[in-house]
Amino acid sequence: DQQVKQNSPSLSVQEGRISILNCDYTNSMFDYFLWYKKYPAEGPTFLISISSIKDKNEDGRFTVFLNKSAKHLSLHIVPSQPGDSAVYFCAASAESSGSARQLTFGSGTQLTVLP
Amino acid sequence: KAGVTQTPRYLIKTRGQQVTLSCSPISGHRSVSWYQQTPGQGLQFLFEYFSETQRNKGNFPGRFSGRQFSNSRSEMNVSTLELGDSALYLCASSLPWTSYNEQFFGPGTRLTVL
Numbered sequence: 001d002q003q004v005k006q007n008s009p010s011l012s013v014q015e016g017r018i019s020i021l022n023c024d025y026t027n028s029m030f031d032y033f034l035w036y037k038k039y040p041a042e043g044p045t046f047l048i049s050i051s052s053i054k055d056k057n058e059d060g061r062f063t064v065f066l067n068k069s070a071k072h073l074s075l076h077i078v079p080s081q082p083g084d085s086a087v088y089f090c091a092a093s094a095e096s097s098g099s100a101r102q103l104t105f106g107s108g109t110q111l112t113v114l115p
Numbered sequence: 116k117a118g119v120t121q122t123p124r125y126l127i128k129t130r131g132q133q134v135t136l137s138c139s140p141i142s143g144h145r146s147v148s149w150y151q152q153t154p155g156q157g158l159q160f161l162f163e164y165f166s167e168t169q170r171n172k173g174n175f176p177g178r179f180s181g182r183q184f185s186n187s188r189s190e191m192n193v194s195t196l197e198l199g200d201s202a203l204y205l206c207a208s209s210l211p212w213t214s215y216n217e218q219f220f221g222p223g224t225r226l227t228v229l
Contacts, residue, residue, distance in 0.1 A: 009155070034217065043119070043205055043220030044158070089157060102171050103148075103218060107157035 003027045004092050006106035014114050019077040021109050023090030026071065030092040034103070035064060035075050038087045047088075048075070080113045087111070117142065119208050119221035127227045133194040136224045140187050140208030146170075147189040148218060149181060152203040161204075164189055193226075201228045 005024045013019045023033075031052040036044035050057040050064045050073070057064050063076045077084055090106040120139045128134050140147050148171075149161040160173035164183035181191040187208075193200055203225050207218035 004157075006157075036220075041222065043207075043222050046217055046219065049217065091158075102160055102163065102173075103158075104160070105150075105158040107155055 002107070003030075004090055004104050004106040006088075006090055006109050008109050009107070010110040010112070012112045012114060013080045015082055016079045019075075019080045019084065019111055019113065021075040021077075021088050021090075021111065023073045023075075023106055024071060025073075025092050027092070027094065027104075028071070029094040030104075031095060032093045033064070033066060033073050034091045034093075035062075036089040036091060036105075037084075038089060038108070044089055077111075080111075082113045082115050085111055085113050119206060119219055121204075121206050121221040121224050123224060124222065125225045125227075127229065128196050129229050130196055130198060132196050133192060134196060134226060135190055135192045136204055136206075136226075138189045138191075138206030138208075138221060140189070140206075141219055144208035144210055144219070145187050146209045147183055147187065148207045148209075149189070149191050150205045150207065151175075152205060152223070153201075158205065161191065196228045198228050201226060 003026050034049040035047040037047050038044040048059050048062045048064050050066050055066050066073045087108045087110050089108045091103045122137045146165045148163040150158040152158050163171040167183045178194045183189045203223045205223045207220045209218045
């Protein structure tokens with residue numbers, strides 16, 4: 001049972017336009033959400049995160065929105081650049097007493113920004 | 116500051132063999148997690164180690180095991196390899212007492228089982 005779902009395996013966007021990547025989750029205990037970007041032959045790189053006490057977090061061209069009632073988060077990239085072409089993973093974690101927070105990842109969305 | 120390093124980067128094995136992968140975390144990071152990435156499956160959590168103790172374990176068979184050394188370096192071992200074990204194995208490290216698990220990943224080890 002996938003607790004974190006990225007239903008779009010791929011997305012193509014024109015350079016300069018907005019990219020919107022979506023992520024849904026089922027576990028209501030998740031209270032921290034992260035986005036990672038991954039280039040081929042490299043490990044995922046942390047991009048941006050959001051706590052469940054917020055509904056928006058912005059960092060430069062990247063903004064993450066969280067809708068707790070819908071159990072949905074999205075990553076907006078504005079403006080999109082060709083260098084943003086990568087696989088984007090959504091991840092979520094829940095507090096776990098006496099143990100580390102474990103990240104649960106979605107299956108990823110391949111973003112292609114066309115010049 | 117050096118990032119997370121993993122060795123080897125590529126490995127080819129045959130069914131039934133065993134393999135050991137190594138991970139050196141970022142200096143000062145004491146938590147090391149391992150993930151398996153296969154096409155269409157995202158990153159599946161294997162286990163997490165902190166101070167030489169396994170704190171968390173994912174839903175993988177007992178053929179997958181790991182350990183952590185006193186210098187925080189970690190190894191994972193897969194015994195009796197199966198074709199389905201072909202994947203990218205990623206190691207991630209994080210600071211010991213952060214409230215949230217922001218993890219830093221290595222480049223991965225690409226394992227191919229023939």
